[in-house]
Amino acid sequence: MERKPVIVVQDLTRRFGEVVAVDHLTLEVVPGEIFGFLGHNGAGKTTTVRLLNGILTPHGGTARVLGLDPVHDGPALRRRTGVLTENPSLDERLTGRENLSLYADLYGVPPGEVPRRTEELLQFFELADRADQKVGTYSKGMKQRLALARALVHEPELIFLDEPTAGLDPVAARHVHTLIARMGHEQQRTVLLCTHNLVEAQKLCHRVAVLEHGRLIALGTPTDLARQWVRSHRLELEVAPDSLPMAQAVLQTRWGISNPLLENETLILTGVARETIPDLVASLVTAGVRIYRLTPQEPTLEDVYFALHGEDRAPGPPPLGILHAGPDTKGRKR
Numbered sequence: 001m002e003r004k005p006v007i008v009v010q011d012l013t014r015r016f017g018e019v020v021a022v023d024h025l026t027l028e029v030v031p032g033e034i035f036g037f038l039g040h041n042g043a044g045k046t047t048t049v050r051l052l053n054g055i056l057t058p059h060g061g062t063a064r065v066l067g068l069d070p071v072h073d074g075p076a077l078r079r080r081t082g083v084l085t086e087n088p089s090l091d092e093r094l095t096g097r098e099n100l101s102l103y104a105d106l107y108g109v110p111p112g113e114v115p116r117r118t119e120e121l122l123q124f125f126e127l128a129d130r131a132d133q134k135v136g137t138y139s140k141g142m143k144q145r146l147a148l149a150r151a152l153v154h155e156p157e158l159i160f161l162d163e164p165t166a167g168l169d170p171v172a173a174r175h176v177h178t179l180i181a182r183m184g185h186e187q188q189r190t191v192l193l194c195t196h197n198l199v200e201a202q203k204l205c206h207r208v209a210v211l212e213h214g215r216l217i218a219l220g221t222p223t224d225l226a227r228q229w230v231r232s233h234r235l236e237l238e239v240a241p242d243s244l245p246m247a248q249a250v251l252q253t254r255w256g257i258s259n260p261l262l263e264n265e266t267l268i269l270t271g272v273a274r275e276t277i278p279d280l281v282a283s284l285v286t287a288g289v290r291i292y293r294l295t296p297q298e299p300t301l302e303d304v305y306f307a308l309h310g311e312d313r314a315p316g317p318p319p320l321g322i323l324h325a326g327p328d329t330k331g332r333k334r
Contacts, residue, residue, distance in 0.1 A: 038301070235295065
């Protein structure tokens, strides 16, 4: 049985004066998906989260979240969603356990359930050993983990994370990444992740939407977007040492690649179109070059992002051509 989308947005629009913060946004998010909103600061990510939670009222279009209308069903909807803002506030005078208990009460968690839920969350986010210490003594990474736990204390069906690793050091950010992946994979929660960290999105998200000045310019899995928008690859080519001069000659005369970078007897080729790789290899073999290893470096979301903004953009349909790509569960990472 096909599952109903958790979020359905059609032509959603929001303005602030003359500025269009969200411009006719159309997309769907399916259950159990970690869905990424990518874009620069001011692209419309946070405004969209506020619209989807009924904090802001749209000036056009419609949205349904968990089957509810955020405009008319805001309070009921927010009881079923969890939100982590970019700069979450915690009461540093209270302990971690007390912060969770306080928010459990605010969300109406039955009193008999509060101890179990807080303990499970403290264990899951690896805070149990510091649970009874004041939050003011926590590191920034620990505070962020506690804020994530707080967003889950009422067991929401849908979680919105707005720049969850902003300001964290690499070790703390990696820890948060692991916990978000576990939330999606182990607990099968639906997560909407707003970020301008392309590496973060590449690592965590099943699908991503790229926003620019409030408009959706690309939508799909990281792999599909890379194939759609990035035509050139970086190749590492290792050949027999005595084949190196012939390889360089073929690359220059046949393919116009002069002076490829040489690192530890490995040729580094850039700007190679994906569809030409088989012919490139065939021409080298025909010339007698002995190839030990050929490693294409798959394009990343960073490559996609720059291609969408005019660098190395592939010919073909404009970005609007992939706006209405529906949820694709076949290529989703787990």
